[in-house]
Amino acid sequence: MKNTRRCPKCGGTDLLRVDGYTGAYGSGNNIMVGATIFSGVNVNRYICCACGYTEEWIDKEDMEKVESGKRTHRV
Numbered sequence: 001m002k003n004t005r006r007c008p009k010c011g012g013t014d015l016l017r018v019d020g021y022t023g024a025y026g027s028g029n030n031i032m033v034g035a036t037i038f039s040g041v042n043v044n045r046y047i048c049c050a051c052g053y054t055e056e057w058i059d060k061e062d063m064e065k066v067e068s069g070k071r072t073h074r075v
Contacts, residue, residue, distance in 0.1 A: 001046040002057050012050030020044045031058070033069025041066050 006013055020029040020042030030040040041062045046055045058066060066072055 001048065001053075001055050002044075007048035007051060007053055009053040010048060010051040012048045014049040016047045016049060018045040018047065029056075031066060031069075033066055033071060035070075039065075039069070041069075 001007055001015055005015065007015065018029070022028045022030040022032075022037060022040030022042060024037070026032045026037060026040060028040070029043045029045060031043060033039045033041055041058060043056050043058055046057065048054070
């Protein structure tokens with residue numbers, strides 16, 4: 001959805017983006033990759049208004065932070 005601007009489930013084009021954020025005590029839509037609030041990586045949500053399908057994406061510039069996080073590993 002992020003790249004095609006089209007829902008993969010219903011083909012809808014009426015989409016919303018909800019920006020991720022890191023709040024107090026790690027609250028919000030994020031991935032904590034360390035021990036402090038400053039280690040939060042925001043996760044943005046894309047929502048199809050036609051069917052309700054959602055996807056979550058991390059901005060490309062934040063991927064290095066995720067990859068080097070203490071709690072992440074390759075599978």
